[in-house]
Amino acid sequence: MRVLSILLLLSLSPAAPAAAGTGVPDGMARIPGGRYVPLFLNGRSSVEVRTFALDRLPVTRAEYLAFVRGHPRWQRGRAPRALAGPGYLAAWPGPLAGGGATDLRRPVTEVSWFAARAYCAARGARLPTTDEWEYAALASETRRDASREPAFIARLLELYLARRPVPPVAGSGFRNVHGVRDLHGVVWEWVEDFNSLLVTADSRATSGRDHPLFCAAGVIGATDPNNYPAFLRYGFRAGLEGRSTAGGLGFRCARDL
Amino acid sequence: MRTRVHPIIVALAGALAACGGAGARMAPAAGDSPLAASDFSVHDLEARWRGQDGRERTLASTGGRVRVVAMVYTACTHTCPTIVGEMKRIEAALPAEERGGVGFLLVSLDPARDTPQRLANFAGALGLDSAAWTLLTGDEGAVRELAALLGIRYRAEADAQISHSNTYLVLDAQGRIVHRQEGVGRGTAATLARIRQAAAAD
Numbered sequence: 001m002r003v004l005s006i007l008l009l010l011s012l013s014p015a016a017p018a019a020a021g022t023g024v025p026d027g028m029a030r031i032p033g034g035r036y037v038p039l040f041l042n043g044r045s046s047v048e049v050r051t052f053a054l055d056r057l058p059v060t061r062a063e064y065l066a067f068v069r070g071h072p073r074w075q076r077g078r079a080p081r082a083l084a085g086p087g088y089l090a091a092w093p094g095p096l097a098g099g100g101a102t103d104l105r106r107p108v109t110e111v112s113w114f115a116a117r118a119y120c121a122a123r124g125a126r127l128p129t130t131d132e133w134e135y136a137a138l139a140s141e142t143r144r145d146a147s148r149e150p151a152f153i154a155r156l157l158e159l160y161l162a163r164r165p166v167p168p169v170a171g172s173g174f175r176n177v178h179g180v181r182d183l184h185g186v187v188w189e190w191v192e193d194f195n196s197l198l199v200t201a202d203s204r205a206t207s208g209r210d211h212p213l214f215c216a217a218g219v220i221g222a223t224d225p226n227n228y229p230a231f232l233r234y235g236f237r238a239g240l241e242g243r244s245t246a247g248g249l250g251f252r253c254a255r256d257l
Numbered sequence: 258m259r260t261r262v263h264p265i266i267v268a269l270a271g272a273l274a275a276c277g278g279a280g281a282r283m284a285p286a287a288g289d290s291p292l293a294a295s296d297f298s299v300h301d302l303e304a305r306w307r308g309q310d311g312r313e314r315t316l317a318s319t320g321g322r323v324r325v326v327a328m329v330y331t332a333c334t335h336t337c338p339t340i341v342g343e344m345k346r347i348e349a350a351l352p353a354e355e356r357g358g359v360g361f362l363l364v365s366l367d368p369a370r371d372t373p374q375r376l377a378n379f380a381g382a383l384g385l386d387s388a389a390w391t392l393l394t395g396d397e398g399a400v401r402e403l404a405a406l407l408g409i410r411y412r413a414e415a416d417a418q419i420s421h422s423n424t425y426l427v428l429d430a431q432g433r434i435v436h437r438q439e440g441v442g443r444g445t446a447a448t449l450a451r452i453r454q455a456a457a458a459d
Binding site for chain 1: 297301398401402404405406408409410411412415
């Protein structure tokens with residue numbers, strides 16, 4: 001009950017005052033830097049993440065629609081297939097129509113990495129790195145790192161399993177301690193270095209270490225074999241190409257601070 | 258909790274990302290591979306690079322001839338020398354009169370360390386003829402973008418090495434991908450055939 005009222009309070013509190021004077025742009029949250037232990041260490045003991053800003057919400061269809069209006073080369077039917085696969089914005093009623101009022105509030109999906117990157121660049125931002133995204137996603141409503149709390153991990157799994165083909169409107173997911181929403185259970189999200197996980201045609205014998213990632217043996221080499229949600233995220237990214245699109249794949253932007 | 262959740266996850270992971278790879282769900286339809294995506298050329302990438310001579314280049318500025326391209330790094334002690342070696346064998350296998358129509362492009366995966374000078378030293382050590390071979394270094398974002406376009410995965414390792422896909426590709430004179438070779442040591446016949454075909458079409 002107490003947790004509930006805290007949640008209620010958090011959700012009712014006015015949109016965090018755009019952190020005047022801290023240099024954090026509107027709509028973004030400051031993620032204080034620190035060290036974390038990623039699912040795959042690749043020989044490191046932990047990874048340092050520098051303080052950065054991350055969008056509080058995933059990019060919505062309305063925001064993406066405004067972008068393609070201003071950047072015609074990213075409109076459906078105009079974007080080169082090599083940069084945006086055949087499913088690019090396929091569910092939109094038209095190249096300049098993102099759907100009804102509710103649809104426009106949903107996270108934009110069916111966008112390729114190239115497109116997501118172009119959107120962020122147009123805003124003077126960039127995609128978060130895998131480490132930045134995973135670091136921000138460790139947080140629960142109350143703790144910066146809840147990744148070793150079995151109840152938190154179990155909850156994330158339930159959120160992942162409950163996902164719908166059409167995502168709910170942006171902001172439906174829980175708000176973590178940084179003030180960032182929807183990192184879990186709403187859409188998968190692009191990261192800048194999505195293509196850093198080696199699964200095929202590897203150049204080094206040792207890089208085959210990721211290959212059994214999706215098999216039972218994949219837990220070998222992982223820092224926390226109980227973190228199934230993280231396995232799912234890494235597994236999903238490993239299957240992506242830069243031009244891939246999917247109905248459950250969106251993005252948000254980040255910036256250096 | 259764990260025993261309750263585990264089977265569901267195995268099922269979900271199976272659907273999403275079975276051992277064959279998560280790509281299955283998003284696998285492009287046949288005939289729509291990036292190779293067929295001829296509506297785009299690497300020449301359309303706007304990123305600026307530096308060559309081994311220190312001069313600023315774009316990928317378009319390396320065009321006008323067929324090119325064999327790989328992404329490597331000079332501190333590589335594993336397969337990069339093998340990839341370059343295979344590209345050199347391709348160069349040597351081309352009939353002398355066709356050789357001038359084919360360029361060889363090595364783009365660094367390690368822009369922080371690979372200065373133009375280091376690229377020049379690397380080219381010198383391996384005896385790469387600068388008329389045929391262009392070595393490029395750029396910024397991190399440009400490297401990530403080109404790698405994504407070429408379908409090359411890479412990652413820095415703790416030991417200062419960079420794991421990367423063992424891939425090289427053939428670009429036609431206009432910068433379109435016309436062939437992709439996954440893995441070295443599998444023979445050069447297919448690549449040579451595509452190079453000569455692309456050069457003849459030009």
